[in-house]
Amino acid sequence: MSETLKELEGILNVTLPENLVEEVIKVEEGHFDLLSSASNAYDLMKILHGDAGIYYLSAITGIEREKEFQVCYHLQHRIEEEFREVPINFILTKIDKGNPKTPSMVDFYVSADYYEREIYDFFGIYFENHPFLQRLILPEKWPDDVRPMRKEYSWEQLKEITLNIARQISEDD
Amino acid sequence: MTEFRSRFRTLVDGSDAPSDADHHIFIGPQHPWAEEPAHFIIHVKGERVVEADIRIGFNLRGLEKAMEAKTWRQNTMLIPRACGICSAVHQNIYVRIVDRLAGVEDQISERAKLIRMFSLEAERVHSHILWYGILAHDAGFDTMLHISWRDREMIMDIVEDISGNRVNPALMLPGGVKRDIPKEKRDRARPLLDELVKKVEYHKKVFTEEISIRNRLENVGVLTKEDAKKTTPNGPTGRGSGLPFDVRKSYPYELYDKIDWNLVYYNEGDILATTLVRIDETLESLQMLKQILDQLETTQGELLVRIKPRIAEGKYMTRAEAPRGEDLHYGIANGTDKPERYKIRSPSLGNIDATLKRMDGEYIADMPVILRSYDPCFSCTNRVMIINDKTGEKLIINQDEFARKAIKAKKYNRPFF
Numbered sequence: 001m002s003e004t005l006k007e008l009e010g011i012l013n014v015t016l017p018e019n020l021v022e023e024v025i026k027v028e029e030g031h032f033d034l035l036s037s038a039s040n041a042y043d044l045m046k047i048l049h050g051d052a053g054i055y056y057l058s059a060i061t062g063i064e065r066e067k068e069f070q071v072c073y074h075l076q077h078r079i080e081e082e083f084r085e086v087p088i089n090f091i092l093t094k095i096d097k098g099n100p101k102t103p104s105m106v107d108f109y110v111s112a113d114y115y116e117r118e119i120y121d122f123f124g125i126y127f128e129n130h131p132f133l134q135r136l137i138l139p140e141k142w143p144d145d146v147r148p149m150r151k152e153y154s155w156e157q158l159k160e161i162t163l164n165i166a167r168q169i170s171e172d173d
Numbered sequence: 174m175t176e177f178r179s180r181f182r183t184l185v186d187g188s189d190a191p192s193d194a195d196h197h198i199f200i201g202p203q204h205p206w207a208e209e210p211a212h213f214i215i216h217v218k219g220e221r222v223v224e225a226d227i228r229i230g231f232n233l234r235g236l237e238k239a240m241e242a243k244t245w246r247q248n249t250m251l252i253p254r255a256c257g258i259c260s261a262v263h264q265n266i267y268v269r270i271v272d273r274l275a276g277v278e279d280q281i282s283e284r285a286k287l288i289r290m291f292s293l294e295a296e297r298v299h300s301h302i303l304w305y306g307i308l309a310h311d312a313g314f315d316t317m318l319h320i321s322w323r324d325r326e327m328i329m330d331i332v333e334d335i336s337g338n339r340v341n342p343a344l345m346l347p348g349g350v351k352r353d354i355p356k357e358k359r360d361r362a363r364p365l366l367d368e369l370v371k372k373v374e375y376h377k378k379v380f381t382e383e384i385s386i387r388n389r390l391e392n393v394g395v396l397t398k399e400d401a402k403k404t405t406p407n408g409p410t411g412r413g414s415g416l417p418f419d420v421r422k423s424y425p426y427e428l429y430d431k432i433d434w435n436l437v438y439y440n441e442g443d444i445l446a447t448t449l450v451r452i453d454e455t456l457e458s459l460q461m462l463k464q465i466l467d468q469l470e471t472t473q474g475e476l477l478v479r480i481k482p483r484i485a486e487g488k489y490m491t492r493a494e495a496p497r498g499e500d501l502h503y504g505i506a507n508g509t510d511k512p513e514r515y516k517i518r519s520p521s522l523g524n525i526d527a528t529l530k531r532m533d534g535e536y537i538a539d540m541p542v543i544l545r546s547y548d549p550c551f552s553c554t555n556r557v558m559i560i561n562d563k564t565g566e567k568l569i570i571n572q573d574e575f576a577r578k579a580i581k582a583k584k585y586n587r588p589f590f
Binding site for chain 1: 181229230233235237238239242402403404405407417418419420422423424436489490492499501503505514516518522523526
């Protein structure tokens with residue numbers, strides 16, 4: 001582990017404290033997975049954004065695992081002189097399923113705003129200190145307790161809910 | 174803080190409108206200007222835009238959820254439907270993820286990779302030509318729309334010839350490609366490509382020398398490099414503002430590191446710069462297409478490698494340069510024949526913030542051009558080919574003609590042909 005961590009530190013030109021990092025996996029040449037628990041993620045992101053100068057966030061993925069939720073920040077470390085990018089998948093682990101909470105990264109990335117809202121919308125994961133954590137994509141009449149991307153909802157169930165909303169709207173008109 | 178907050182934040186009651194705006198213009202969700210549903214809210218003071226905002230979510234199809242319910246093999250044909258016009262690039266990323274997770278990445282032959290690249294570059298050419306045609310239309314220069322769309326038919330004919338479809342070639346499969354590009358099709362494509370290069374060079378001349386279109390695009394909606402670093406646009410939008418990043422160069426996939434091409438970027442940051450990025454890229458793509466055709470003459474190899482339906486546990490994120498920018502997919506496999514999770518981030522979403530930032534302080538009259546600059550997309554399947562199964566006769570007609578013929582056939586109870 002430490003060898004991969006050293007390689008990543010060499011590329012980013014920073015020191016990543018070992019107590020914050022859970023694991024570093026080298027996916028392929030110049031492509032890393034960086035795992036950290038949700039409680040340490042904010043401090044680690046401060047180093048990645050501030051000291052390492054990663055300004056580009058491609059996307060955020062919400063993932064449902066058997067025992068926990070995960071949130072993956074797809075960062076790109078850009079080396080402008082060489083026209084090169086080093087993708088880093090910064091994965092936040094250990095998000096409790098009963099009370100899903102994780103720190104918001106809006107302080108560092110403007111684009112984190114809507115990607116996080118999308119995950120809040122689809123998975124019901126709360127991003128602490130997000131200034132505007134409201135629904136982004138799902139319709140206004142969608143029931144609040146249904147988080148469609150969770151495994152507990154099947155395609156058929158969601159179809160039923162959607163049809164009910166449509167029926168309700170047409171009746172209201 | 175207020176300067177660089179993300180957009181997408183309009184409240185339904187309008188209570189968050191900036192205090193110095195005196196009028197609010199609503200565009201959409203359904204509007205003749207836009208082919209796809211999005212709701213733009215533009216706060217103006219006099220003739221100037223104070224701030225612009227957007228509401229999205231009118232076209233949610235639940236693709237990511239649908240993919241979890243289908244097998245990896247079925248998803249190969251579902252994934253191109255993510256986008257109407259850049260379908261090949263979505264399919265390309267998908268098949269590369271499956272190749273990687275199934276462990277056959279190294280067995281894909283060079284010939285298969287070249288055919289995949291041909292499909293991708295042909296798509297970039299037709300998408301870019303379509304885009305600057307509509308841009309000219311939005312700028313009130315309809316002649317250019319007709320000229321560019323007329324010339325676009327050449328590349329559409331090539332795509333149709335090699336794949337059978339105009340906008341959804343669907344040539345790729347996990348493990349390789351579906352079909353070859355045989356010699357007679359390569360020979361048919363070459364003169365068309367040569368002709369198209371001349372036409373696109375003429376288009377470039379129009380956009381750089383014609384004074385009426387230049388006035389509409391130059392120094393309009395300037396996005397400086399500093400602003401671009403904060404709002405993080407991708408693809409041609411970013412490359413017009415001096416961010417020289419193209420996934421084909423910055424993280425090469427397929428054979429883009431082995432082929433000869435130049436990265437295009439401009440530093441001006443206005444709409445003219447993003448337009449020129451796209452026109453120059455079209456020319457680059459056309460010369461790449463010619464190179465690929467030449468390489469196909471000598472490169473041999475197996476077109477398709479067999480892949481088992483069950484994909485071993487693992488995860489992989491990869492990206493590609495779609496015509497509109499960086500397209501990102503993240504696939505997670507759990508050992509069964511269905512994906513555990515599949516994430517798609519298409520380029521337009523990342524570009525909206527930067528596009529709305531462009532509008533601050535601009536004239537209302539420049540709004541259509543600026544809103545068009547991030548390239549919203551629509552599909553153009555406006556005709557069908559009918560083949561008579563008894564005689565093998567082929568008949569290509571457009572939608573109106575098809576409807577007329579169908580109505581007549583029904584009315585007089587006679588065969589279609």
